[in-house]
Amino acid sequence: MEILDYIKRQNDDWVIGSDRFHFQQLFENFYLELLAYKTPQKILLAEREPVRFLAGFLAACAANCPVFLCNPDWGKQEWQEVFNLVQPNLILGDEDSGGWNRILYAPLPMPPSGSPVPHRDGNRQDGGWTHHYLCPIPNTIMIPTGGSSGKIKFAIHTWDTLMASVKGFTEYFQLNKVNSFCVLPLYHVSGLMQFMRSFTTGGKLAIFPFKEVESNQIYHIESSEFFISLVPTQLQRLLQNPDFTTWLSQFKTVLLGGAPAWNELLEKARFYRIRLAPTYGMTETASQIATVKPDDFLNGKISSGQILPHAKITICNEQGEVLNSNQKGNIIITSQSLALGYYPEIWKNQDYLQVDDLGFLDNDGHLNIVGRSSNKIITGGENVYPIEIESAIRATKMVNDVCVIGIPDKQWGQAITAIYIPKKANISSLEIQNILKDKLCKFKIPKHWISVPTLPRNTQGKINHQQLQQIVTNRLQTSPK
Structure with a gap:
């Protein structure tokens, strides 16, 4: 098997700060447990500790099991969304004790009412987990992506x-x-x-x-x-x-x-x-x-x-x-x-x-x-791309971060809106707009300016546009007309 050959070829210090033999033991234990199953198991991998994550990932791949990579810090709603989509056989996650083959009950919620719940079958000699669902796509690696929508999906x-x-x-x-x-x-x-x-x-x-x-x-x-x-x-x-x-x-x-x-x-x-x-x-x-x-x-x-x-x-x-x-x-x-x-x-x-x-x-x-x-803003019949406006606003050196979106507007179709983090508390949007007059066409200068302490970015720096739209909606509803 290709993956097994790669593992044998690793040097002692290939993972800096970790023991290769500890990694190999984790991999072998889990790999052998997975081989004991008659069919490939659908696995949610939510390990926080890197070496355990990598050992679980490689073992799942070597055993031809479909594995779904998961963020251990997802919230209850996100985990429920993943459960509904995947309906896994096994969940590998953080626990203080116990072997690899385990179900993580917290913080993961249980599947929705009426759905089969993974359980240990006492009649099976291997003592493994059983599940009524089989994966239609074996031997695959599912990598999560939410993009800017905030809704989790897995690229196969x-x-x-x-x-x-x-x-x-x-x-x-x-x-x-x-x-x-x-x-x-x-x-x-x-x-x-x-x-x-x-x-x-x-x-x-x-x-x-x-x-x-x-x-x-x-x-x-x-x-x-x-x-x-x-x-x-x-x-x-x-x-x-x-x-x-x-x-x-x-x-x-x-x-x-x-x-x-x-x-x-x-x-x-x-x-x-x-x-x-x-x-x-x-x-x-x-x-x-x-x-x-x-x-x-x-x-x-x-x-x-x-x-x-x-x-x-x-x-x-x-x-x-x-x-x-x-x-x-x-x-x-x-x-x-x-x-x-x-x-x-x-x-x-x-x-x-x-x-x-x-x-x-x-x-x-x-x-x-x-x-x-999808981010294109059409305002007054003109096509505007946020990246150009964001770049101009950053160039003023008066903001730490900024995101530009379009919101529905009866007069313009969409109104350009800048959500920004000022570098100093006393910086006003008027100061920024005065600088932009020499940098951008008039129709590209945002009509709404919303100062915030933070922007909803994920660990990869991508904006969650659903959360951003909610911030804008809430702020404009409470602002003076």
Whole structure:
């Protein structure tokens, strides 16, 4: 079995700060338990501890069990949503004691009334868990994605689609081994693919929660040999500390993705000679399919990068006609790393994926993102993309964070609304608007301004637009007319 061969080939210190033999024991125990079942088990993997998570993940893959990667910090409503969708056989999660094969009763709610509940069958010699539901898609890896909607869904991947992404990455950066310093959650594609790159190439993997990094609780490694992946908000926070700025500048490459980065942040990273590699990708493509190489970034290149060898991007208009260089249109992705669908549905056409993003390929073949089709605001008959307005507002250097959306308006169709975090309490929206008059067309300047202490971003830096809309609705309802 390919996965078993990979495990045998690992060096003693491949997971920095962890015992390889402890990992192997965890893997073998769980793998053998799964093999005792007559059919593949549907598994929810909600382990918080990284080594246990990785051992469970690999054992499930090696035993051909469909595994659903889960965030252990999901709330009651989110877990109920996942239960209703998946109806699992096994749930692997945090417990102070007990073996791998267990049901986690808290904080997970029980399935809805009338649904079969996983239970131990005393008549079975293996003492395993039974369930009335079987998974229609065996041997798959389900990776959660909520995007900007906030509703959880699982992109269906396989070991092969993830490996296609690894191969494209190593070819692009011309590497035999990939050492990764991971501060992103392993249940998310951005963290999982860091593990996959290191594990399958014989590289090293250091795993530290971002909070530990910020509090200087980090393992001292040879940074020049490692890749680290960050989202823009994490990079922003680290660059506010001179010690962290120096630390980041020592890394071989700092991959940046998860959400759009703003020009001021990129300029600051370039000023401090951070070997940044802005990327473009998503859960459905098993992470990045376009990346700027660090040398190109330091030399002033601004884009989402060159297309990796395992992918192809075509820009088309609304009629499906292929556009030329520098013409903006819909992004069509062809890649060996594409997901098969969203659980439990398999996509009818798996040859390509048309995404919500709009962009163009420049003369160098680099991808440039201009906005999202679903985020487009039509105000007074004009098409406006939030990313342009957000960039202009950030450039005033008067906000720490900002998000621009459109809300229904009887006069304009949609009214541009800016939800922002001011850098100082005494900064008013009028001050910002006065600066924007020389930067944006009049119809692009937001009509509503809402100051907030925080924006509802997830760990990958993506805005939850459902929560944001609720914030706007509540604020406008209570504000003076």
